[in-house]
Amino acid sequence: MRINADADRCVGAGQCVLAAPDLFDQDDDGTVTVLTEPGAATKDAAREAVHLCPSGAITLEDG
């Protein structure tokens, strides 16, 4: 699984940081940054972050 995060679409709501703090952070400008690709233990959290993101800025590529 790979995370695609689009900082242009991001509105800085921070939902991904709450849902998956190991995978996501906010840059100095407040937009999304990916810390690491999801592993077995964090796949569900990654899906939760996608579901919660209000601006559709995060997508997952299976693999």
Add this chain to the structure above:
Amino acid sequence: MATADAIPIEFPRRQPGRLTPPAEYAGLRSQEGLVKSSLPGGSTVWLVTRHEDVRSVLTDPRISSNPLHEGFPSMGKNGTVPPPDQVPGWFVAYDPPEHGRFRKALIPEFTVRRIKEMQPAIQRIVDRLIDALLDGGNSADLVAQFALPVPSLVICELLGVPYSDHEYFESRTRVLVTFTSTDEQRESAAKELITYLTKLISIKHKFPGNDLISGLLKNETLTAQEVSGIALLLLIAGHETTANNIALGVVMLLLNREWIGDPRAVEEALRYLSVADRVALRVAVEDVEIGGQLIKAGEGIVPLGAAANHDENAFERADQFDPGRPARHHVAFGYGVHQCLGQHLVRAEMGTAYRTLFERIPTLRLAVPPEELPFKDEGILFGLHELPVTW
């Protein structure tokens, strides 16, 4: 596709003395298509009640937040959205891509990390207010003496209002966000606040500090007038909504004492109470289908947050207060590009308020039976006029 109802229904209201959303919402969620309703401000709108449909409305680019569009809903005097040509910087009234300029300027100030840095200040504010409660005896009105001053003092801290001006600033803000204020009181308070903010902005220009206004002034994409509009919006948006969540959340915990001390009560209170149920107003700028209903360009839409947050298809046993449930997909903060900018601040204020209040006053209880609490549902927000408590 469902056909439009000929006669708009009356705008649903909460039942007196109840903490649950209007009873009509369940029926509206289960019927085909959408229903038209007349708003207190006179306009006719489509009501959207299903969780999935509310999220669609709030993310569809054919649906606008800009009150300059023909057909934009009016909620009456207390729920009017000022158009961008009247209050520059009132960024909830802009659509993308213009909205992005304001949002991008503000998000660094409201990140999860930035709000964590504010935690000691929030704790200090909450502690001082509880000191005063305890010094004052063994009973209080928790709205006036706690729920309202918490966000008010936090906003002063955030915007960088000097401590010596707190009282001036707070008293005007209070008038502005208190439902019982007259139009004249409200208008003069707004004028005084704008004058004050304009003065404060010119001082911050010369002597910048580590606060939000100083930060925004460094941003070359914003004019000083826009910074003043932004500051006024943050002030109003972050005030009574937070106060109502604090006060009503304390009631929820007093009625469900087994959840006192559980930090998950914050998210569930946000979902369950949905105090900003009817705050999001929208208009279709092109024909669009939502929930099997054709909405024509120029028709107003009200996505109802409390209805979505009590949708059984999104939350099992939705009418039960259960902080143990997964609740984060609620739309209490809206959804889409306008989702509440200050949501982490609200969570921090609610969490700190609940935790500290019950730690320091464990015997806290209601001073009146719950059904006699003076709930308010006349305006656009759900809340309490007073919260009489004793300990």
